[in-house]
Each structure stands twice: as structure tokens, then as C-alpha cells.
Amino acid sequence: MTRAKPPTSDLARLHSLYDRIAEQGLCTRPGADPNHWFPEREPGRNAETQRRFYEQAAAARCFDCPAKTACRVTAEIEESELLLEHGYTPHGIRAGLAPWVRLDLLIASNKASNVEEEAA
Ligand code: SF4
DSSP states (O other), rough: OOOOOOSTTTHHHHHHHHHHHHHHOOGGGOOOOGGSSOOHHHHTTTTHHHHHHHHHHHHHHHOTTTTTHHHHHHHHHHHHHHHHOOOOOOOOTTBBBHHHHHHHHHHHHHHOOOOOOOOO
């Protein structure tokens, strides 16, 4: 079974969330460097250390962001639909989370939805 299509038909809600991110997001403020939300791999670090540094950077970049909840919701909606329909995998930092963390959450959410559908 596949998960039902996410509620992207609620465009007014999404636009409201986008507006909140544009107005309040730390990454959207004047002078913010977008590259900080797409950290480069540091040479010489092993994979585990790289992931740990990335996750720490993600948490730090978004720690005080007043738009974090809106960011988390939009990321989940967008990335869920893109993953299910196009095989897209998340990239970059969103809502204080590394892309593989968001992917794990999406997969877990999808499995939970499938279990709920099968139980219905
Ligand atoms: S939570 Fe992070 S990625 Fe999301 S809007 Fe705020 S600073 Fe940007």
C-alpha cells in the first residue's frame, strides 16, 4: 500500500507558512549566507564524524529561529510529496535537522501511515 498524497492542496496554508519563513527565518534574513544551511564535507573527517558535525551545525543554525515550526511543517509536506512521487531525497538543513534525519522521519511516517491504512 502507498501513503495517501500529502495535503499540498491546502495552498493557502502553505503560502502562509512560506510567508512566515520569509519574514522570520534566520536563513532568510538580509546578510544570511545560504551556504551555511548547506555545509560542505570537511576533508579528513570520517563519515560518522562528518554526520555528527553536520547535525550539530544544523541544530545550531536553526536553534533560535522563530520560524522553525513553519519550516518543519513545510519541509515535511514538500519532501514527503517529492520523495513519494519523484524519489527525491532531502538535502541541506531545514528546521534544525540534517537531511538524513528528515529522510528517516519521512520513511517512519510513511510506514506508520501504511500500517494505519492496513489496519483500517
Ligand atoms: S528553521 Fe532553520 S532552515 Fe528553517 S527557516 Fe529557520 S533558519 Fe531557516
